[in-house]
Amino acid sequence: MESKMINHSVPTEYQSEQGKLNILGFWIFIAAEIILFATLFAVYGVLHTRTSDGPTGEEIFVIKDVVIQTMLLLTSSFTAGLVIHEMRRGNVRGLITWLIITLALGGGFLYMEINEFIHYVHAGAGIQTSAFTSSLLTLLGTHGAHVTLGIFWAIMVIIQLLQRGITPITASKVHIWGIYWHFLDVVWIFIFTFVYVGGLI
Amino acid sequence: MDIKWDKILITGDPLILGSQIAIVLTMVGIVVGLTYFKKWKYLWSEWLTSVDHKRIGIMYIIMGVLMFFRGGVDGLMMKAQTAVPENTFLDAQHYNEVFTTHGVIMILFMAMPMLIGIINIAMPLQIGARDVAFPQLNLLSFWLTFAGAMLFNLSFVVGGSPDAGWTSYFPLAGKEFTPGIGNNFYMVALQIAGIGTLMSGINFIVTIMKMRAPGMKLMRMPMFSWTTLITSLIIVIAFPIFTVALLLGTMDRIFGTHFFTVADGGLDMLWANLFWLWGHPEVYIVILPAFGIYSEVVATFSKKRLYGYTSMVMAIVVISALSMLVWVHHFYTMGVGPAVNSVFSITTMAIAVPTGIKMFNWLFTMRKGRIEFTAPMMWTLAFIPTFLIGGVTGVMLGMAAADFQYHNTLFLVAHFHYTLIPGVVYAVFAALYYWWPKVFGFKLNERIGKWHFWLFNIGFNLTFFPMFFLGLQGAARRMYTYSEESGLWPLYALSAVGAIFLAAGFAALCYNIYWSIRYEKRTTENDPWGTARTLEWATATPVPHYNFAVVPEVTDVDAYWEMKKNKDNFALDPNKIKPIHMPSNSGLPVYMGAAFLIAGFFLVFEWIPLAAISAFLIFAGMIKRSFEYDDGYYVPVEEIIEKERTWRGDSKWKAK
Numbered sequence: 079m080e081s082k083m084i085n086h087s088v089p090t091e092y093q094s095e096q097g098k099l100n101i102l103g104f105w106i107f108i109a110a111e112i113i114l115f116a117t118l119f120a121v122y123g124v125l126h127t128r129t130s131d132g133p134t135g136e137e138i139f140v141i142k143d144v145v146i147q148t149m150l151l152l153t154s155s156f157t158a159g160l161v162i163h164e165m166r167r168g169n170v171r172g173l174i175t176w177l178i179i180t181l182a183l184g185g186g187f188l189y190m191e192i193n194e195f196i197h198y199v200h201a202g203a204g205i206q207t208s209a210f211t212s213s214l215l216t217l218l219g220t221h222g223a224h225v226t227l228g229i230f231w232a233i234m235v236i237i238q239l240l241q242r243g244i245t246p247i248t249a250s251k252v253h254i255w256g257i258y259w260h261f262l263d264v265v266w267i268f269i270f271t272f273v274y275v276g277g278l279i
Numbered sequence: 280m281d282i283k284w285d286k287i288l289i290t291g292d293p294l295i296l297g298s299q300i301a302i303v304l305t306m307v308g309i310v311v312g313l314t315y316f317k318k319w320k321y322l323w324s325e326w327l328t329s330v331d332h333k334r335i336g337i338m339y340i341i342m343g344v345l346m347f348f349r350g351g352v353d354g355l356m357m358k359a360q361t362a363v364p365e366n367t368f369l370d371a372q373h374y375n376e377v378f379t380t381h382g383v384i385m386i387l388f389m390a391m392p393m394l395i396g397i398i399n400i401a402m403p404l405q406i407g408a409r410d411v412a413f414p415q416l417n418l419l420s421f422w423l424t425f426a427g428a429m430l431f432n433l434s435f436v437v438g439g440s441p442d443a444g445w446t447s448y449f450p451l452a453g454k455e456f457t458p459g460i461g462n463n464f465y466m467v468a469l470q471i472a473g474i475g476t477l478m479s480g481i482n483f484i485v486t487i488m489k490m491r492a493p494g495m496k497l498m499r500m501p502m503f504s505w506t507t508l509i510t511s512l513i514i515v516i517a518f519p520i521f522t523v524a525l526l527l528g529t530m531d532r533i534f535g536t537h538f539f540t541v542a543d544g545g546l547d548m549l550w551a552n553l554f555w556l557w558g559h560p561e562v563y564i565v566i567l568p569a570f571g572i573y574s575e576v577v578a579t580f581s582k583k584r585l586y587g588y589t590s591m592v593m594a595i596v597v598i599s600a601l602s603m604l605v606w607v608h609h610f611y612t613m614g615v616g617p618a619v620n621s622v623f624s625i626t627t628m629a630i631a632v633p634t635g636i637k638m639f640n641w642l643f644t645m646r647k648g649r650i651e652f653t654a655p656m657m658w659t660l661a662f663i664p665t666f667l668i669g670g671v672t673g674v675m676l677g678m679a680a681a682d683f684q685y686h687n688t689l690f691l692v693a694h695f696h697y698t699l700i701p702g703v704v705y706a707v708f709a710a711l712y713y714w715w716p717k718v719f720g721f722k723l724n725e726r727i728g729k730w731h732f733w734l735f736n737i738g739f740n741l742t743f744f745p746m747f748f749l750g751l752q753g754a755a756r757r758m759y760t761y762s763e764e765s766g767l768w769p770l771y772a773l774s775a776v777g778a779i780f781l782a783a784g785f786a787a788l789c790y791n792i793y794w795s796i797r798y799e800k801r802t803t804e805n806d807p808w809g810t811a812r813t814l815e816w817a818t819a820t821p822v823p824h825y826n827f828a829v830v831p832e833v834t835d836v837d838a839y840w841e842m843k844k845n846k847d848n849f850a851l852d853p854n855k856i857k858p859i860h861m862p863s864n865s866g867l868p869v870y871m872g873a874a875f876l877i878a879g880f881f882l883v884f885e886w887i888p889l890a891a892i893s894a895f896l897i898f899a900g901m902i903k904r905s906f907e908y909d910d911g912y913y914v915p916v917e918e919i920i921e922k923e924r925t926w927r928g929d930s931k932w933k934a935k
């Protein structure tokens with residue numbers, strides 16, 4: 079617990095010793111998350127042709143909506159980058175503004191995803207229909223649950239930024255949240271490529 | 280939501296009724312005792328909420344000992360059942376439940392907590408750190424493991440135990456074939472404990488990467504810390520796979536999905552693959568720290584540097600990589616085909632090479648050493664030949680063609696007990712005897728230790744050696760009984776007698792702990808064994824909560840040995856002492872453990888609305904944590920000086 083030394087030559091989030099440990103720890107956590115999603119992808123890869131009496135992917139995917147979802151999430155990743163940029167400039171207001179915009183985009187994504195699920199259920203592709211739908215909805219659902227968590231997490235961070243401004247601690251929280259958000263975006267790109275585009279080819 | 284009370288409380292079985300009564304009486308006893316002796320506050324503020332890695336380690340070990348008892352009783356019950364042919368002590372269903380809970384508890388709630396506890400105690404000290412990287416997370420890991428264990432054990436008295444084996448193979452473990460809620464306990468309890476384990480893995484990696492004492496390069500790190508690092512790495516890689524497997528299993532059982540079902544496209548072999556993708560690395564997660572313990576003990580009591588340090592490190596790295604590439608050897612017979620089987624045969628047998636290197640290194644460490652036969656060393660010496668039997672029979676099982684002959688027989692059961700008991704349990708014993716004086720300031724008694732050693736060793740070999748031959752004669756595993764005509768009785772009986780010795784050995788250990796607490800000579804010697812080599816022995820005994828007054832500089836492997844060689848008399852310059860920053864205790868992990876336990880309980884019973892509501896208890900805890908800005912506190916210089924003066928003695932005190 080060598081803690082308190084503040085090193086001003088590095089970005090704020092790296093200035094406290096604990097902040098540095100947190101960031102490394104979180105990267106390792108992300109490694110574990112990558113394996114978690116890789117496993118879900120593998121499960122989907124094994125089961126996606128096993129549709130039983132239910133519909134296939136081609137029959138239910140609405141590619142236009144998925145493209146919009148992708149745009150929303152990609153843009154939110156870009157704005158999440160601006161969040162860090164504003165933080166490095168020490169601009170709390172800019173930081174919070176971009177954070178809120180990012181969350182709005184994330185919320186839009188979630189809204190579309192919920193609609194997508196409703197559409198699947200109406201199309202006779204509920205989670206209990208077949209191995210294919212079980213694995214599809216679990217993969218999407220796990221990602222969606224992560225996004226939801228990310229949104230609530232960011233709200234907590236925003237409140238703390240309002241209370242305390244940019245300190246080594248709040249900065250490392252923003253930074254870690256940023257890693258998480260970008261990671262979810264990367265996972266989505268894989269989902270888009272392998273599940274939707276791959277499912278239509 | 281319909282609550283079927285008759286399904287919840289299990290009635291009518293005398294064994295279970297007896298345990299229910301015993302549990303209630305014990306709980307009442309504990310509550311009354313704590314209240315009578317006014318120990319609630321002490322327990323809460325000094326232990327349950329303590330973020331001190333040594334205390335957390337002790338709590339893990341206490342839990343491990345309790346679970347060893349529970350799992351051991353399960354083992355004894357199975358041995359009693361098969362002691363005579365056509366026995367009716369346990370019926371088939373009950374036997375299924377007993378081997379399932381035995382396997383799960385021994386591996387996940389005995390072996391893992393014991394080793395994580397030992398890591399918690401020894402690793403930060405070995406690398407010269409004042410705590411782990413995330414002390415509060417460390418406590419959370421403990422409470423999640425504990426909550427998982429409690430939920431799992433609850434199955435015995437409410438709801439019914441899981442009964443599909445510790446491997447919980449689908450479709451047997453699915454709703455179609457086991458409609459009760461017993462197997463929900465497996466899915467949910469292991470999930471909760473698994474999250475805790477993953478957090479421990481991350482915590483240990485960051486601790487080792489970032490908090491080593493100045494000068495301690497990775498290649499100067501004590502071997503036990505090395506094995507901790509690699510084990511943690513395997514945890515981070517393998518546990519998320521189990522997380523997913525358990526999630527899908529839960530979904531199948533509770534939400535009617537079709538991952539592993541027979542109907543609607545489900546694929547039961549998918550579970551087998553996911554399970555063993557985690558399961559095989561898991562056995563290396565428990566074996567590697569054990570190897571680390573033996574490495575420390577063998578060097579200390581041979582009074583020589585560990586032979587082949589670099590090759591030891593290479594060996595564990597290679598073992599960890601291979602451990603991910605062998606999972607199919609658990610189901611050669613389930614139809615993956617000869618080509619695949621051959622590949623996995625080769626990877627499996629390849630593991631014998633790095634393991635053999637380690638064996639030879641331990642032997643060479645002892646060669647020409649002045650060996651001292653202390654209790655930890657005895658366990659290490661017993662480990663080598665017995666583990667060798669486990670390893671050789673493992674190579675036999677690894678040959679796919681041969682495996683068709685003895686898979687799923689007691690030959691396999693004998694094999695894995697010959698790896699797990701010498702590999703893990705002996706190592707845990709060695710570690711307990713070895714580090715005990717460092718933590719508590721007195722040794723465990725050597726004479727009673729000999730009783731413990733001989734009873735356990737004789738018992739172990741007597742119990743499990745006959746099982747090899749039972750297996751070769753065709754006794755299948757997981758069979759609750761056999762006929763008289765089978766001619767298996769004599770060996771089964773021999774094995775049952777062995778189990779009595781095993782139980783006596785365990786009793787001797789418990790008695791030893793009790794006796795030593797009361798009567799064993801106290802010591803404040805920083806190096807009670809006299810021949811220790813690593814940093815944990817370079818500070819006071821018992822270790823002060825801040826670990827090191829001044830973090831030592833490291834110039835070589837065996838840092839403490841070097842200090843002794845250089846006649847570094849532990850003179851300490853008081854002017855060098857600065858206030859030490861330490862983390863504060865926290866009640867939040869206890870709360871989180873309780874929240875997970877409650878939510879998990881409702882999920883097991885499939886009361887979804889209640890489970891969803893109690894999930895908010897978990898979120899509330901997370902929010903609380905997010906807003907916590909506790910910077911810990913500083914240990915004042917006077918307190919450190921006072922403490923250091925007492926153990927170093929005035930002569931070693933450079934007053935300036």
Ligand code: HEM
Pocket residue numbers: 351354355357358378379381382383385386390443444445446692696699700703704742755756757758778781
């Ligand atoms: C302490 C003395 C022990 C005794 C008397 C004992 C006895 C047994 C017996 C009789 C079985 C079942 C054999 C059958 O298939 O019918 C068994 C299974 C098993 N044991 Fe042990 N055991 C002991 C310790 C351990 C330890 C220390 C571990 C692990 C660290 C362990 C792990 C297992 C596992 C994983 C199984 C397989 C369970 C299954 O089939 O699902 N045992 N043991």
Ligand SMILES: [Cu+2]
Pocket residue numbers: 558559605606608609
């Ligand atoms: Cu294996």
